[in-house]
Amino acid sequence: MQKKPIIIGVAGGSGSGKTTVANEIYRQFPEQSILMIEQDAYYKDQKDLPMEERLQTNYDHPLAFDNDLLIEQLNNLMEGREVEKPVYDYANHTRASEVIPIEPKDVIILEGIMILEDDKLRELMDIKLFVDTDSDMRIIRRLMRDINERGRTIDSVIDQYTSVVRPMHLQFIEPTKRYADIIVPEGGKNHVAIDLMVTKIKTILENKSML
Template sequence: MKQRPAIIGVTGGSGSGKTSVTNAIYEHFKGHSILVLEQDYYYKDQSDLPFEERLKTNYDHPLAFDNDLLIEHIEKLLKYEAIEKPVYDYTIHTRSENTIHVEPKDVIILEGILVLEDERLRDLMDIKLYVDTDADLRIIRRMVRDIEDRGRTIQSVIDQYVNVVRPMHNQFIEPTKRYADVIIPEGGQNHVAIDLVVTKIQTILEQKSIL
């Protein structure tokens, strides 16, 4: 009988480097059966709300996420069933009509700012990683990303950080650090920590007879 897939949770604040850590792990195991499932594809469908209401969405709050659907999809993948991953359209602030077909794999990396906040998600994970990066580095990274990739102004990025991102981080994201099995300082730049994590993941996969 085939073993249940392994689930690796990767979290941390916006700009912490969690995506770099996810990519480093993925690259190491990419010759094997592995997929990345991003929590931010699972923002709630808001098509029932007027556009003006959707504009008020706080994307850093746990209530913004449709964790019920995310958990339903993970449970399907754990049974080696394919899923249709939702796509979120930020231009209309609701879910797109398009989906992405995802085939099941032996290793699932679940990545997002609040994947450790929901106990139901934590209970599905074999290893939980928290990428811990100082706030000044996170705001600089976010600023560069939002200005270069999203055409934002410096002032709008600062306003959003001060009014939404920082308080949500302190209230909801930072406290989930206590649930992590491994805390990785400085994200993808920390090659020693990533090497140690990869070794631990290899052990888990060997125990599950996946490698």
Template sequence: MDNKRWTEELHNSLEQPVSKPIVIGLAGGTGSGKTTVAKRIVTSLKEQSIVMIAQDSYYKDQAQMPMEERVKTNYDHPFAFDNDLLLVQIKQLLQYQPIQVPIYNFKEHTRSKETIEVKPKNVIILEGILVLEDERLRELMDMKLFVDTAADVRIIRRMLRDIQERGRTMGSVVEQYLSIVRPMHEQFVEPSKKYADIIIPEGGENQVAIDLMVTKIKSILKKHELLQA
């Protein structure tokens, strides 16, 4: 192949939209409103092909460990997540292949035997406190978002969630926050904010930011010829 023809084919390939799913990483501290933001984006794009994947589903299986060891798990440390599995499954979705997402049982502190089938979509929102911490995950993302919410608001939200949904006591939530959650946030979560393309203050209450995200996502979908009318 002569240089002129090679140059023309390269130019044409660069001009053609890449028909692959769009991956959006959505991070932020515990209780920052990440899930609310993700759900509102999904709702605003309900006419599009979109799915949300929670990093919380990918906590490591601890079935082989005794309960007294499981309860010591630091859920806010990068080592708590099975990012290897998450990477494999995100890459499968990028190939438009269905995946089996694990279900984590927080009362038993281990992974359930059941899974949830998730079918491939044109937009994948990957949401979790540390999705921007792992370079391998960042490399798969087309857009990286960080939800930035005041610490006092976040601890109140976490307390309500853990008591109502995960069977914890108020005392255990406060102790865990002071000894683990806050130090891990300062060491791992907050530093990952530097990788974000866009920072969203006040989470789900920031409708202006959510509207801007929806507009940008539609723009990317249109560029990739994936926007559904």
């Protein structure tokens, strides 16, 4: 009989350090049955839309995500079936043609800004984390990332943050903090919280191996 995997949700605003937290937890289990799924891979397929409409996509709004597909694939993984995780092409603002095959594992880390916003998605999670970082640190991290990694200008990053990212965060992301089992202040620098999660996952894996 297939044992149901443990699903750990790691949420938080853009630049909060949620990806660092998720990666740090994942990195502690190189030989274990664990996988990571990024909600960013599940932005909606927009190939039927003209490019000018795709360029208007608000990636910080819940409607940008194909949560139906994400939930369907999580359910398949929980039932022991392999899935094909989509790949998003940011250059063309739509889903890429290639997919990534994902095999079921004992622990699934689900990471993304909106994973606690959808009640059906929340119901699948066994542990829900919210990485809570001050807004000044989040904008600084976003500035550094977008300038260094994405070739953006300071003005364009600030304009996007003030006009879209910040209001979307306050409307859709910040309120989901109340659904979290654990709030992790200061993201990847909070080694105590990460160590606690790693210990908890080790216990879960040990208990599964004895079943």
